[in-house]
Amino acid sequence: MNQYKKMVAAAIAAHVPELDMREISTMIETPPEAHMGDYAFPCFRLAKTMRKSPQLIAEDISNKIICPDIFEKCMNEGAYVNFFFNRKKLAEEMIGQVLAEKESFGSSKEGNGKIICIDYSAPNIAKPFHVGHLRSTVIGNALYKIYSHLGYTCIGINHLGDWGTQFGKVIVAYRNWGDAKAIEKEPIQSLLDLYVKFHEEAEKNPSLEDEAREWFTRMEKGDEEALSLWKWFSTETIKELEKIYALLGVKFDYYTGESFYNDKMEPVLRDLADKNLLTESQGATMIDLEAFGMPPCLVQKSDGSTLYATRDITAAIYRKNTYDFFKCLYLTDYSQKLHFAQWFKVIELMGYEWHLDLLHLPFGRVTHEGRRIQTRKGTVVLLEEVLNGAIDRVKEIIEEKNPNLENKLETAVAVGVGAVIFNDLSNNRIKDISFSWETAFSFEGETGPYVQYTHARACSVLRKASEAAISQANHMEGQYLTDDISYEVIRKIEQFSDSIADAKNKNEPSILTRHVIDLAQAFNRFYHDHPVLNAEPEQRNARLALVAAVKETLSTGLSLLGIQAPEKM
Ligand code: ARG
Numbered sequence: 035m036n037q038y039k040k041m042v043a044a045a046i047a048a049h050v051p052e053l054d055m056r057e058i059s060t061m062i063e064t065p066p067e068a069h070m071g072d073y074a075f076p077c078f079r080l081a082k083t084m085r086k087s088p089q090l091i092a093e094d095i096s097n098k099i100i101c102p103d104i105f106e107k108c109m110n111e112g113a114y115v116n117f118f119f120n121r122k123k124l125a126e127e128m129i130g131q132v133l134a135e136k137e138s139f140g141s142s143k144e145g146n147g148k149i150i151c152i153d154y155s156a157p158n159i160a161k162p163f164h165v166g167h168l169r170s171t172v173i174g175n176a177l178y179k180i181y182s183h184l185g186y187t188c189i190g191i192n193h194l195g196d197w198g199t200q201f202g203k204v205i206v207a208y209r210n211w212g213d214a215k216a217i218e219k220e221p222i223q224s225l226l227d228l229y230v231k232f233h234e235e236a237e238k239n240p241s242l243e244d245e246a247r248e249w250f251t252r253m254e255k256g257d258e259e260a261l262s263l264w265k266w267f268s269t270e271t272i273k274e275l276e277k278i279y280a281l282l283g284v285k286f287d288y289y290t291g292e293s294f295y296n297d298k299m300e301p302v303l304r305d306l307a308d309k310n311l312l313t314e315s316q317g318a319t320m321i322d323l324e325a326f327g328m329p330p331c332l333v334q335k336s337d338g339s340t341l342y343a344t345r346d347i348t349a350a351i352y353r354k355n356t357y358d359f360f361k362c363l364y365l366t367d368y369s370q371k372l373h374f375a376q377w378f379k380v381i382e383l384m385g386y387e388w389h390l391d392l393l394h395l396p397f398g399r400v401t402h403e404g405r406r407i408q409t410r411k412g413t414v415v416l417l418e419e420v421l422n423g424a425i426d427r428v429k430e431i432i433e434e435k436n437p438n439l440e441n442k443l444e445t446a447v448a449v450g451v452g453a454v455i456f457n458d459l460s461n462n463r464i465k466d467i468s469f470s471w472e473t474a475f476s477f478e479g480e481t482g483p484y485v486q487y488t489h490a491r492a493c494s495v496l497r498k499a500s501e502a503a504i505s506q507a508n509h510m511e512g513q514y515l516t517d518d519i520s521y522e523v524i525r526k527i528e529q530f531s532d533s534i535a536d537a538k539n540k541n542e543p544s545i546l547t548r549h550v551i552d553l554a555q556a557f558n559r560f561y562h563d564h565p566v567l568n569a570e571p572e573q574r575n576a577r578l579a580l581v582a583a584v585k586e587t588l589s590t591g592l593s594l595l596g597i598q599a600p601e602k603m
Pocket residue numbers: 153155156157158193194195346364365366
């Protein structure tokens with residue numbers, strides 16, 4: 035919790051014994067208008083127990099309360115107890131804190147000792163890594179950073195789709211029409227081509243489907259020829275995937291894909307049988323979920339092969355035993371809601387209380403020019419194309435606007451990739467997003483490049499200031515920053531930790547993208563209205579200190595979103 039909210043809650047708690055600090059703090063609001071103060075405590079809920087009107091209670095509390103030092107005053111308005119910051123003190127405290135804590139500003143220890151497993155990205159081998167997978171990757175990566183900032187130990191897992199019937203299809207296609215050189219050169223594209231070709235041919239010749247199933251069964255039974263092809267397809271694909279991850283700046287602690295659970299499913303199936311949870315239907319094995327209003331969860335087909343759900347159940351048990359997670363988060367689009375609901379139920383029926391710690395975090399689909407992104411027919415916007423397109427676009431802009439910039443290529447990568455990530459993260463998680471080249475590459479308005487540019491602008495001001503002025507900035511006087519425009523910037527810095535906590539509580543990085551945009555906009559208003567380097571010395575020092583604090587906060591915010599903050603643009 036924000037340190038000042040905590041103070042407000044403590045001050046209130048002293049006069050409201052029937053509520054504990056925790057409850058009080060959830061009730062504290064940030065009023066919409068300045069005359070209502072900076073934090074407000076509503077008294078409506080207390081009317082019943084205290085047998086007084088909410089107004090009288092608010093008046094009573096504000097008469098008796100000991101106002102924490104950082105606030106200038108505390109008074110009631112209607113049924114609210116309103117707290118007003120002492121702007122001078124807040125400026126000095128906040129700026130001092132940011133400059134001392136630097137990149138750990140806004141962090142906390144709330145998660146110490148707790149493990150969070152995050153299952154994200156998870157593209158399917160022999161299928162393309164498309165903009166749909168981008169959402170999983172960047173949301174998962176941002177959550178990884180946000181949770182880590184709050185003291186949790188995160189374990190990032192790439193549950194690659196490296197097992198399943200699609201391999202049977204690709205093996206058949208490869209044996210009929212494949213070209214080894216093409217696969218080595220461009221594995222993702224060539225394997226996709228084979229996959230698409232398979233479906234075209236199978237329409238004319240359905241027996242290919244049987245052949246594909248057979249090959250997958252051979253893989254599951256350990257057949258050497260089948261496995262060596264599978265291994266080769268996977269290795270080549272992972273090599274190419276790693277290039278994309280490097281470009282995105284995303285890392286995983288484990289690449290334990292679906293195939294990792296091959297030898298771990300049998301004991302789980304046995305356990306399911308021992309617990310009397312399995313039923314058979316037409317030779318297939320499943321868990322009946324009718325009582326819970328869901329279709330059965332299929333765990334084994336009639337030919338003995340296992341399914342996506344079997345591997346998910348096994349993986350969850352493995353992760354619980356191996357990491358003893360506090361929470362395990364799964365990022366996929368919402369079309370998989372039922373799949374997760376089904377197998378989470380199975381974990382519950384197996385008697386594992388920790389089923390409550392499994393969290394599916396669904397996100398909206400990505401459509402491209404109004405159409406769903408599909409694999410089978412090969413209509414996909416490949417992620418690499420998007421990223422390279424963005425980088426090229428930034429290169430052009432740099433050539434036009436700042437041709438003498440050092441590290442042009444690095445900057446183009448940071449800004450181009452940042453634009454794509456920010457564009458994706460600024461959408462509310464559950465919303466469908468329509469991918470268009472226009473929005474992804476927009477450099478104006480509420481975008482990643484706008485925030486990056488604001489950060490670079492702050493860096494540039496600091497570069498121009500003399501060393502002496504910067505060192506004096508540490509002893510700045512808060513009274514020079516009490517005007518409304520400066521105060522707005524300081525308030526955004528003050529609320530930074532709340533927005534990180536909120537983003538974590540709701541598993542919603544867009545809360546943080548919104549906050550860094552707000553901070554960047556507030557700062558640009560400040561910069562537009564207030565000269566910094568040409569101000570009188572004392573005022574200049576205070577303003578420089580604010581510039582430094584904004585720079586620090588923006589760069590931390592971007593880094594929590596998985597976006598770089600170049601110093602020059
Ligand atoms: N490979 C799957 C897909 O692309 C996503 C896997 C998500 N993780 C999981 N444990 N099921 O749809």
